[in-house]
Amino acid sequence: EDKVVQSPLSLVVHEGDTVTLNCSYEVTNFRSLLWYKQEKKAPTFLFMLTSSGIEKKSGRLSSILDKKELFSILNITATQTGDSAVYLCAVHNNDMRFGAGTRLTVKP
């Protein structure tokens, strides 16, 4: 059965810390892996990864995919309170399968 597992489930850090969120997957017909940020409402798109080893960056956020080991990480450097959210990993094969998310809390 296809599955997407995120870890940790929750994380509390202080402003300025660097965090790494993990996403491992076991799916057939892998096409892409996506990261979303969900604050109070709708998930918003962060990154889509299709190739191993190519880092995608957006400001303090970056992500990389390892298709051999079947995982991806999302890094956030110099965290701010506005980074507090649930971060969702989703893997696209024939469907879009979501992980349960990592709840990140950044304290001042």
Next chain:
Amino acid sequence: NAGVTQTPKFRILKIGQSMTLQCAQDMNHNYMYWYRQDPGMGLKLIYYSVGAGITDKGEVPNGYNVSRSTTEDFPLRLELAAPSQTSVYFCASSLDRTGADNYGYTFGSGTRLTVV
């Protein structure tokens, strides 16, 4: 610049009642989806549509129905509400199924449904 619009934002239903969750997108996306999100469980696909007149079941379709009469609208119908359908429901759309447009899915702001 509306994107994906869902209504209502909140609703309380009694067991056995029916309701329709509305979803509309103005981006001319072919693909539309309904997900439910339960605490700690991630998003589960209920139904999806690849275009007007075409719908298909997702992972958890039981207790729901959909229709897609136009490209813009994709309503989700609950016929006999049950407590197990208490959840947050998200509608989403995309240009194509593979995400090759590099923007992933665009989500609506969600409908929080409670069945009592």
